[in-house]
Amino acid sequence: MNLTLKIWRQKDANDKGQMVDYKVTDISEHMSFLEMMDVLNEQLINTGEEPVAFDHDCREGICGMCSMYINGEAHGPDRGVTTCQLHMRMFKDGDTITIEPFRASAFPVIKDLVVDRTSFERIQQAGGFISVNTSGNTQDGNAIPIPKKDADDAMDAATCIGCGACVATCKNSSAMLFVGAKVSQYALLPQGRVEATDRVQNMVAQMDLEGFGNCTNTGACEIECPKGISLENIARMNSEFMKANLKG
């Protein structure tokens, strides 16, 4: 298929940036979206133009590095996938595809489609852990039985890949699905309960400091999340946060 691409080009963080049109031809429907971008870049290199910078790494939907906003949707039109798993069979010959970076004030653009997500790092550093030394001298892994449902729910929350699609999708640029997932994972497990109060307070405080917006329960994040992280995690975080504040 032949396609027109409208791509955000921005030289560096200080550049104003603009949309630029490109054409690609003979794109196979079996290609992934990023393989289509590879074709474009090879074409640009061979014609002496600078290729489009974009983040990507594992190309199997788990590292969370890829981050494009395609035709107005984080990770494009398919559901339950990251951009690297999006395939060209989702598009038609002759389509025009708009490709932008994830946009949020807490995710400044570094170059072209590459954004800086270190705000997520700082939220995790504020409390996204259990304070246990890595000596290995802990109790036996089976010492505390954990109900299967709690373990499964914790796993579902922990499956977040930290890509930031929730933020890019949210009209308020809220990070509550991301933070809620981490808070939930630990809140659901007995090991995580010990520090639950401090954790939720510290992570929420850091989230606010980074300039992420608030949640107004639209639910778009849940739909666009490539890993299907549930809104329940936001509810659980809110409940944990209220409990923590009552404790003081």
Added chain:
Amino acid sequence: MALDSKTPKGPLKDKWTSYKNNIDLVNPANKRNIDVIVVGTGLAGGSAAATLAELGYNVKAFAYQDSPRRAHSIAAQGGINAAKNYQGDGDSSYRLFYDTVKGGDYRSRESNVHRLAEVSANIIDQCVAQGVPFARDYGGMLDNRSFGGVLVSRTFYAKGQTGQQLLLGAYSAMNRQIARGKIEMFNRHEMLDVVKVDGKARGIIARNLITGEIERHSAHAVVIATGGYGNVYFLSTNAMGSNATAAWKIHKKGAYFANPCYTQIHPTCIPRSGDYQSKLTLMSESLRNDGRIWVPKNMEDVMAIREGRKKPTDLSEEERDYYLERRYPAFGNLVPRDVASRAAKERCDAGYGVNATGEAVYLDFKSAIERYGKEQAKLKGINNPSADKVYELGQAIVEAKYGNLFQMYNKIVDEDPYKTPMMIYPATHYTMGGVWVDYNLMTTVDGLYCIGEANFSDHGANRLGASALMQGLADGYFVLPYTIGDYLSSDIRTGKIPTDTKEFDEAEKAVTDQINFFVNNNGSKSVDYFHKKLGKIMWEKVGMARNEKGLKEAMAEIKAVREDFWKEVNVPGTADEMNPELEKAGRVADFLELGELFAKDALNRNESCGGHFREESAETDGPQKGEAKRDDANYAYVAAWEYKGQPADAILHKEELEFNDIELKQRSYK
């Protein structure tokens, strides 16, 4: 230099304990004056950085990604082994040790493997304490599954995302230390050389991938944890950015490179579909617990399927050749990876491949879905359930076990694997070879350590499933923190290592010169052009089956591609900005050297062992006909190569392997 493995004396089972009892320690106050650099933040690097910081050292950690959490350990699917024997099925540290040495085709160092098996159980306890949500059964206890090459269930898992959960555990431990200021994290930084002062590793040169700035970082010891070199094949299950640059640069500075020809071609990957393909996707080995591998028995059916006249589901049981179950009745579909890959190649080479390229076999879940469905019907008290009901109940169980893998397959191939069998084919996945290290995990350069997949030590010539995660975390959490302390105990009076010295000047200049060369070369071909050429040579002549003629040709061809690369490579953009093409150019330059050493090592090793199959060395008759034939009399050694300017000139050093606790046998899975 003679290779000294520094293996402690004494009985195998006591070595690690007595080693720990006798090493020098660094007191907590002195640790605060000692700096350690860790390059790479996957399971090995992440766990090492966290633990060293927790002990009190000042750690600087480096990752080329924008977060430590994105290292490619995250993509490991199936699980992690540990000798917990929770299932009471006869497991023990000794059995894990034995399985690993046997699975590695008797080409690993006994003492290292035994230590790995000993600490494996602690990894599970540690991860549970960190909040890793391992799968549990209805009683709330940890669940296990089986992996290839063993007869017990010792694999712990978190859905099909075990690597992700373990890495997030290590990442959380790192975050705790970053918050305390004990780890200084350098995201989007790439190490481009190591700096040696008086023969010791004392720092690195790194490039800030956002600004292009070249930085000097000093430390008392340097740890390389940058993973394997599978991307030498261009197409592999590795991440796009996975590279061998750190490992290769230290090789050029004196670290010996061991057994590069030991590469794991994983049997269950999604087959390639076209020339544009940028990477291959793994389907976890755990699928072989429940999936049965087959091709049609008759050539007419093969052709009918390729031409779309028949569907795989049209073939009756009698028309299918479950070739693993046929050839290996004892282990069946759970033979080790090297055996399964070669068997798939054998069938496809014989013309039985089931897709247009002729390079695919089926992985079928029909029997498992029906088996689970019947069990569920019984549990739910449904008498005489319809076939559809059984299928529905069974599908729910398979979905709970492997749902994310089935979804991934569906998205890539656009076929529903619950309804039609998956198509799979082997692909490069893991490299057992790597930087040579001694028992302390130190390379042949003082103060320079190498851990995880980047080193060569534990898996011999073939790695068993779910053992990579085990090794990465064992090295980082439980082994390196002891061994590096013993070395650093002599550095307590050294003081800060200055970076304004001639050693740093020289290393930085070499790095800058190479970068300037690339951006000014104005050649006619892209970096990917050369990388794909290299990959093709590697796959065709240094792939699943190798012979003398092909390997000699490969060495010459790789050299020619390398020479062309240095003339014709085109790197757009400048040095002082984010420039992904420039990053790739440096990595491919190193692969073009490593690939030739790889072929040289494969040529030298005129035996078949594990992932290394020499066509000249196969059993010619008897029940093992066609199987790989090892040559213990001549090749029971580690081939450690010393850099001498050109890969073809590398000098071989042998570490003879001693097996005191295990009898060397023909590996039989029949």
